Amino acid sequence: MQKLLINGKKELSGKISISGSKNATLPILAATILSDQVKLKNIPLVKDIFTMVELLKFIGLKVNVLKKKNIIIIQNLDKNIKTLAPYRLVKTMRAGVLVLGSLLTKYKKAKISLPGGCAIGTRPVNLHLFALKKLGAKIKIKNGYIIAEAKNGLKGANITFPSISVGATENAILAAFSANGKTVLRNCAIEPEIKDLIKFLNLLGGKIKTQGRKFEIYGCTKVKKNISHEVIFDRIELGTYMIAAALVGKKITFNKINSRVIQNEINILKKMGVKLKSHKSSIEILKSDNIKKINISTKPYPNFPTDLQAQLMVLMTRAHGTSKIKESIFENRFMHVPELKRMGANIEIKNKTAIIKGPSKLSGAEVMATDLRASVSLVLAGLVAENRTIINRIYHLDRGYEFLEKKLKNCKARIKRI
Numbered sequence: 001m002q003k004l005l006i007n008g009k010k011e012l013s014g015k016i017s018i019s020g021s022k023n024a025t026l027p028i029l030a031a032t033i034l035s036d037q038v039k040l041k042n043i044p045l046v047k048d049i050f051t052m053v054e055l056l057k058f059i060g061l062k063v064n065v066l067k068k069k070n071i072i073i074i075q076n077l078d079k080n081i082k083t084l085a086p087y088r089l090v091k092t093m094r095a096g097v098l099v100l101g102s103l104l105t106k107y108k109k110a111k112i113s114l115p116g117g118c119a120i121g122t123r124p125v126n127l128h129l130f131a132l133k134k135l136g137a138k139i140k141i142k143n144g145y146i147i148a149e150a151k152n153g154l155k156g157a158n159i160t161f162p163s164i165s166v167g168a169t170e171n172a173i174l175a176a177f178s179a180n181g182k183t184v185l186r187n188c189a190i191e192p193e194i195k196d197l198i199k200f201l202n203l204l205g206g207k208i209k210t211q212g213r214k215f216e217i218y219g220c221t222k223v224k225k226n227i228s229h230e231v232i233f234d235r236i237e238l239g240t241y242m243i244a245a246a247l248v249g250k251k252i253t254f255n256k257i258n259s260r261v262i263q264n265e266i267n268i269l270k271k272m273g274v275k276l277k278s279h280k281s282s283i284e285i286l287k288s289d290n291i292k293k294i295n296i297s298t299k300p301y302p303n304f305p306t307d308l309q310a311q312l313m314v315l316m317t318r319a320h321g322t323s324k325i326k327e328s329i330f331e332n333r334f335m336h337v338p339e340l341k342r343m344g345a346n347i348e349i350k351n352k353t354a355i356i357k358g359p360s361k362l363s364g365a366e367v368m369a370t371d372l373r374a375s376v377s378l379v380l381a382g383l384v385a386e387n388r389t390i391i392n393r394i395y396h397l398d399r400g401y402e403f404l405e406k407k408l409k410n411c412k413a414r415i416k417r418i
């Protein structure tokens with residue numbers, strides 16, 4: 001098992017390049033089932049992407065990953081298509097469930113392993129199935145599989161989600177893509193990654209209009225051939241490194257991003273006293289000594305994202321006074337807390353809210369990663385802690401952060417994989 005070794009308290013300076021978004025790439029890869037030939041650019045070469053590629057190949061698509069150029073070329077020749085997503089491929093990468101909508105709308109049937117829960121929560125898919133049933137799918141659950149079919153094809157419908165779900169919104173959009181007639185979805189998630197999926201589907205020949213949380217989708221039968229799409233940058237990776245810069249930065253610059261997409265996070269960091277200059281496509285963070293306390297709760301976009309909760313908590317350990325962060329999206333997303341406490345953080349949890357008293361001096365320790373974002377919060381803690389931190393089970397990190405050590409080493413961090 002690989003580990004990460006970090007010697008903390010080293011000031012970072014330089015440039016960090018931000019990769020393409022994992023959470024935009026995954027639904028777009030599911031959407032390539034609907035296409036003929038597609039070239040996807042700015043793809044992050046992280047574990048989850050390779051798992052999704054394996055699933056597409058299993059289904060019968062031709063997939064070519066050009067690693068050196070972060071490009072994936074995909075062809076769907078419509079030959080020997082298996083409308084199946086097996087347990088072994090979905091159990092480690094829950095987003096595999098997103099092929100359900102594509103397979104159903106194009107091939108009128110699908111058998112998808114129920115994605116199990118994960119460290120951060122039970123991760124149900126009831127909202128996905130709710131939308132597909134509204135579109136006319138017959139669904140049953142058997143032996144841990146979702147067995148769905150729509151003999152006469154899916155039919156456009158009016159659907160209002162009872163609660164906001166990124167994955168359910170994405171599955172509904174994919175299912176409605178070739179449904180007969182018009183579908184109106186309301187109370188949709190509007191994360192930038194969903195906008196990128198819609199941009200891709202419209203390139204493919206779809207007609208999808210958005211107005212706030214309301215999406216109108218007109219069934220598309222003829223897709224365009226040979227399209228190419230550059231995936232949006234990863235706003236969660238950017239937010240993670242911005243917090244690293246706020247913790248131990250002297251001067252760190254981020255280019256080729258779109259600061260409008262993370263305006264809310266920029267405002268929050270500024271409120272915490274982070275010295276930050278943002279331009280349309282770049283952000284610069286300078287040495288920030290006096291970090292102020294703040295109270296935040298995680299909410300769907302455009303509010304503060306649950307995927308940055310663990311990372312912000314590390315910054316809160318440096319703030320003067322008591323900060324609070326409420327995790328209102330997932331039921332078990334505080335597994336980084338016991339590890340941060342072992343490093344000297346002063347954190348108490350009271351019903352879904354973490355109370356962080358600062359500033360506390362973090363000291364290096366041997367710690368354990370539990371999920372993707374918790375593991376990167378331990379990296380941030382290791383960067384600011386005294387002495388040496390060793391992080392175990394870093395396969396969690398490799399699911400969503402491309403070249404993490406390289407990017408940090410380029411800014412003079414003392415970090416290596418052992």
Ligand code: EPZ
Binds near residue numbers: 095331
């Ligand atoms: C997506 O997960 C992201 N994953 C998550 O990022 C992210 O944390 C999450 O959205 C919230 O922003 C990908 O995009 C691949 P949800 P998803 O459906 O779609 C409940 C990361 O670190 N819910 O918006 O699974 C659910 O339990 C990952 O990159 C239902 O009850 O999230 C949760 O409490 C982690 N029924 C809430 O909704 C459903 O059918 C939001 O979940 C679906 C969800």
